[in-house]
Amino acid sequence: MPMKLCVSRTWLLLLALTATWVHAAKPDVVTIDRAKFVVSDSRVPPPDTAPWQPIGLPDNWHVSRSGFNGQLWYRLAFSTVAARRTHALYLPRNSATEIEFFVNGEPLSISKPYGDPSITELQRPLVFTVPSIMLRPSDNVMHIRVSGSAEHRHGLSRVTIGNGLFVRPLYYDPRYDLQVTSIAMFGAALLVAGLLALFMWLTQRSDRVLLWVGITSLAWATSADLLLWPPRIDQPNVRQLLFFASQYLYVVPLLVLCLRKGGGRHRLVETALWCVFLAACGAAALLSFDAYPTLAEGAAVVKLLLTVAVLGWLVGVRVRQRHWPRYALGLALAMVIVFAGYDWARWLGFADFDNLLLAPFGMPFLILALGATAFERHLSVTRTRERINRELEQRVADKVREVEQTYKQMRDVQREQAVLRERQRIMTDMHDGLGSSLISLLSRLRARNMDLPQIEQRLDDILTDLRAIVDSLQPVEGDLGVVLGNIRYRMASAIEATGVKLLWKVELLPALEYLTPEMVLSVQRIVLEALTNALRHAGASTITVSAKHSADREAIVITVSDDGKGFDVATGAAGHGLRNMRGRAARMGISIDIRSSPGAGTVVVLELATRPVASVVGVPSPA
Amino acid sequence: MPPCETLSVAIVEDNDDTRAQLAASIAAHPELRLVGEYPTGREAIAGLAQAAPDVLLVDLGLPDISGLEVIRHAAARQPDCDVLVFSVFGDEEHVIAALEAGAGGFLLKGASNRDITIDIRELRNGGSPLSPIIARQVLKRLHPIARGTSEKPGELVSGEDALTARETEILRTIARGFSYAETGDLLGVSTQTVHTHLKRVYRKLAVHSKTEAVFEAEKRKLL
Numbered sequence: 013m014p015m016k017l018c019v020s021r022t023w024l025l026l027l028a029l030t031a032t033w034v035h036a037a038k039p040d041v042v043t044i045d046r047a048k049f050v051v052s053d054s055r056v057p058p059p060d061t062a063p064w065q066p067i068g069l070p071d072n073w074h075v076s077r078s079g080f081n082g083q084l085w086y087r088l089a090f091s092t093v094a095a096r097r098t099h100a101l102y103l104p105r106n107s108a109t110e111i112e113f114f115v116n117g118e119p120l121s122i123s124k125p126y127g128d129p130s131i132t133e134l135q136r137p138l139v140f141t142v143p144s145i146m147l148r149p150s151d152n153v154m155h156i157r158v159s160g161s162a163e164h165r166h167g168l169s170r171v172t173i174g175n176g177l178f179v180r181p182l183y184y185d186p187r188y189d190l191q192v193t194s195i196a197m198f199g200a201a202l203l204v205a206g207l208l209a210l211f212m213w214l215t216q217r218s219d220r221v222l223l224w225v226g227i228t229s230l231a232w233a234t235s236a237d238l239l240l241w242p243p244r245i246d247q248p249n250v251r252q253l254l255f256f257a258s259q260y261l262y263v264v265p266l267l268v269l270c271l272r273k274g275g276g277r278h279r280l281v282e283t284a285l286w287c288v289f290l291a292a293c294g295a296a297a298l299l300s301f302d303a304y305p306t307l308a309e310g311a312a313v314v315k316l317l318l319t320v321a322v323l324g325w326l327v328g329v330r331v332r333q334r335h336w337p338r339y340a341l342g343l344a345l346a347m348v349i350v351f352a353g354y355d356w357a358r359w360l361g362f363a364d365f366d367n368l369l370l371a372p373f374g375m376p377f378l379i380l381a382l383g384a385t386a387f388e389r390h391l392s393v394t395r396t397r398e399r400i401n402r403e404l405e406q407r408v409a410d411k412v413r414e415v416e417q418t419y420k421q422m423r424d425v426q427r428e429q430a431v432l433r434e435r436q437r438i439m440t441d442m443h444d445g446l447g448s449s450l451i452s453l454l455s456r457l458r459a460r461n462m463d464l465p466q467i468e469q470r471l472d473d474i475l476t477d478l479r480a481i482v483d484s485l486q487p488v489e490g491d492l493g494v495v496l497g498n499i500r501y502r503m504a505s506a507i508e509a510t511g512v513k514l515l516w517k518v519e520l521l522p523a524l525e526y527l528t529p530e531m532v533l534s535v536q537r538i539v540l541e542a543l544t545n546a547l548r549h550a551g552a553s554t555i556t557v558s559a560k561h562s563a564d565r566e567a568i569v570i571t572v573s574d575d576g577k578g579f580d581v582a583t584g585a586a587g588h589g590l591r592n593m594r595g596r597a598a599r600m601g602i603s604i605d606i607r608s609s610p611g612a613g614t615v616v617v618l619e620l621a622t623r624p625v626a627s628v629v630g631v632p633s634p635a
Numbered sequence: 636m637p638p639c640e641t642l643s644v645a646i647v648e649d650n651d652d653t654r655a656q657l658a659a660s661i662a663a664h665p666e667l668r669l670v671g672e673y674p675t676g677r678e679a680i681a682g683l684a685q686a687a688p689d690v691l692l693v694d695l696g697l698p699d700i701s702g703l704e705v706i707r708h709a710a711a712r713q714p715d716c717d718v719l720v721f722s723v724f725g726d727e728e729h730v731i732a733a734l735e736a737g738a739g740g741f742l743l744k745g746a747s748n749r750d751i752t753i754d755i756r757e758l759r760n761g762g763s764p765l766s767p768i769i770a771r772q773v774l775k776r777l778h779p780i781a782r783g784t785s786e787k788p789g790e791l792v793s794g795e796d797a798l799t800a801r802e803t804e805i806l807r808t809i810a811r812g813f814s815y816a817e818t819g820d821l822l823g824v825s826t827q828t829v830h831t832h833l834k835r836v837y838r839k840l841a842v843h844s845k846t847e848a849v850f851e852a853e854k855r856k857l858l
Contacts, residue, residue: 486727486768489775497767497812504814518811 040094041174041182045069047156048087057114057155058085070169070365073162081161081302083110086168088154092147093174099142100179101154102172104187104366105135109166110159115146117153134239134369136192139184141176163305165359169366191368192240198376199236205383206230212390219390220277224269225383231262232379236372249297252304256296256311262375263315264289269382270322274329288314309359316352320345323378344381348374434485437530441481449474473544476502480540484533490523492568492620495532496559499539507555510547517558521568522622534600535570535618538593542572542616545589550576550614561622567603570618578608642755645671645688647679647705648721649698657692657751664752676700680708687713690755693738694721695729703736710737710841717758730769731776734837735844765833770810777839778803798836805832 048064049071058064064087073080092099101113106126113120120140154173160166172183206229213222238258245251264285271278295307323345351370357363453470456462462470479502488494496518507514539557546555552574559570581590590606597604597618608614644661646669648654654672661667671686673679676697683691691709695702706718720733720741730741740758742751765773777798798806801822808818815833819826 483768488768488771491771491810493811494767494771497770497810500812501766516812516814516817518813520807520811 040097041172041178042090042093043170043172044088044090045170046088047071047168047171050085050087051082052085053083054085055157057087057117057157069171071167072165072361072365073160073167074165075361076167078162081163083157083159084168086156086158088156088171090152090154090173091150092152095149096144098144098176099147099173100176100184101138101140101142102179102183103138103169104183105169106138107135107166107169107365108158108160109164110157111138112157113140114155114157115142115152116148117155118146120146134191134195134372137184137187139180142173161302163302165305165361167365187368195236195372196240198372199233199240202229202236202376202379203233205380206233209383209386212387216390216394219386219393221269221273221386222390224265224272225379225386228262228265228269228379229383231265232375235259235261239372248301252299252301253293253297256293256308259308260289260292260311260315262379263319266375266379266382267318267322270326273382273386274322274326285318312352312356312359316349316356319352320349323348340381340384341378344374344378348378350374434529438481438485441533445477445481446474449477472506476540477537480533480536484529484536488527488532490525490527491521492524492527492535492559492570493518493521495535496539496557496570499536499543500557503540503543507543507547512547512552513554515554515556515558517556517560519558519560521559521561524568524620524622531600531602534596534602535620538596538602538604538616538618539570539572541589541593542614546572546574546576546614550574550578552576552613565619566623567619567621570620571615573613573615575613578610578612578614580610581606581608641666641668642689642759643668643670643687644690644692644755645669645673645679645683645686646692647673647676647697647702648692648694649674649696650694653694653721660751667752667755674698676702676705679705683709683713683716688716690758691716691718692721692742693718693733695733703732706733706736706738719754719758727768727772730766731772731840734769734773734840737841739834739837765806765809767810767812770806773836773840774798774803774806774810777836777843798839802832802836805829806836 045068047067047069049067050058050062050064052058052062062085067076067086071086073084101120103111111126120142126138154171156168156171158166158168172179206226208226209222209229210226213219213226216222235258238254238261242251242254242258245254267285268282271281292307292311296304299307323341327342327345351374354363355369355371358365358367358369449470453462453467453474457467483498483502486498488498500514500516543555543557546552553576555572555574557570557572559568561567562569593606593616594604596602601621603619605617605619606614607617644667646654646657646661648657651674654674658669658672661669670688671679671682673682676699679691679693691705693702693705693709697705702720706720709716709718717740718733718738720730720738722729722733722741733741740754742754804822805818808821809815813821815829816826819829822829
């Protein structure tokens, strides 16, 4: 709707400009700046005989009659400028609590008198239609009744009258746009900016400056709204309060915003500001109509001083930063100072009474400039954070890759070492076990001091050992039951051939995590040795192999026993074989107990701890 | 299978002495009949269709092609033929591969002086004795709980391939070194039942290896 209005006005303005050009030689509009006045409380125009005195317009009561509070009559003489045309009467500001017009003795408006009882400083322009029938061909007289007070800067502005077709588009409309539409548009802009700032603050709560940009923007928008469309309230005190609020509502948020922006939170200063604002609001609500202007004056001075001080400080603080918002901020501050100074001069009567109030134009730029700096910072913070996050992620990824690489290399090295160790062990086994066995067999064969069964037995032993080496490399996952089972499987035919009875009592055993191929081979060799001894030398009829988990000893106990003729362990008649078994067991940390006595059979007991014995793990391969 | 019926046997063995020895012991047995002797894998594959033996003895280490090829060929073309594998060491890798290829059992070369014919009869009855190590590997491969082993993480044995509770029990007992008869006694079943269960396990192993092959092929987009 305002948009449409603007467009239509623009058209009218263009039309009017064209008309002005056409009628340039014959102006249809006059602006009256001379009048006569008389002080009178009369409700109708005083007679010509009254003591009229000449005066120039505009008449600022604050200047011409300081302290005056009452009613004044003005008499203006003018000629009709466009015969038989509807005329329009235009005043740039509504500068009275009551104002009434009489043309040639007739009241111009049938409604109640005009005026601005709400005493807003905005003081919109006035325009009235003057029908042509009210006008004489020449020598017209206009009486204007003005009621008001000098303290409130009341008075009478210049009066413009002329062809209605030109007065509205050429005088009233531009003034209205400058004074009202512009502020409405600023209000809309700050409403949007404020909401945007609040939204951004919601996405990044830590940035309090954005919050205050939002609050300040919305406060200014509210101020503008109250200034442009003050609610119709009859209570004079509430009206004063609203008027005060409409002028100063945004000031404290603005100052807080500046302080926050300057860095840190000045709790005391902020509290003091809020207190002053609330006290002033209270005063505005309580003071009488006549006393209010004093408060307004004081408030305006305080506001200007505080704004300049805080903003000046802020610009100083931000001097080091060379971002563009700083210049915008400085420019806006300068504008605020100039505008406020001008308004102040106008208030004191040094500037033309008819001119615009400029204060509403400075602040929006200032707030927008502050918003821009906050927004810029928000963006840079966001960008920095994203960059840091990216860098961190990259660094973490690099580290992970590095660690993985190192780990992989370590594993490769370990595997390589394990393979090397295993190869070395097998080589040792081949060399010391198989190799030496084969060489000794070969040398005895060469010496021809072996019979065929002996050769067969030695070859069988060698093959058994070879199989044991191969079997020790098979995966058994720490299951000693499988190791024992495999020995039986390998020995089955040999045992069968001797006719000895084998009792097999291997229970389910817990897995030994630390069982290496080397240990498997040692267990195999010890058990094979025990079995071979029982088969070949003991003359046993039954051999028992048992294996069980002993919970209280925390060990797996393997027993190989026979009912053969036995031997004396102390004398070591069995010799070499027993020493071998004990040696192997000792090297692997396996406890071994060989019990035998002549005529009482033999028992070989092996104990493997269910938990690894620290000293055993990782022991290099023995020969 | 009635004991009086004669079994036809073929041998694939590159070592001339071993082959001759085997051939002699088979020829000497009244219930066995030698129908083929092949020194190479290719010759064996070429001659098998015609010979159609009941039992095939295969050496894994052949000069031309792998013994596994011969086993696969025989298992695919002659489902009635039982395959018996020779191995010097009977190590896990070779035996499992042979079982997966479809072999019904294996013999250790030179491990026993006993007559080869006993092994052949055992094979016909339900597979030759599983070594404890092999039993344990089979358990690991087909046990439904033992999924995600270190070698093949995420491997899952599907329902039909998985071992039953009884099969698991039998394999566990055999893995501890007990004979088939002792296993039967311990579990309260007959030796024949143990054999039957093991025969099923052999089949599952072969089927599982095929399933795995299909799975692998799908994974590599070969199918």
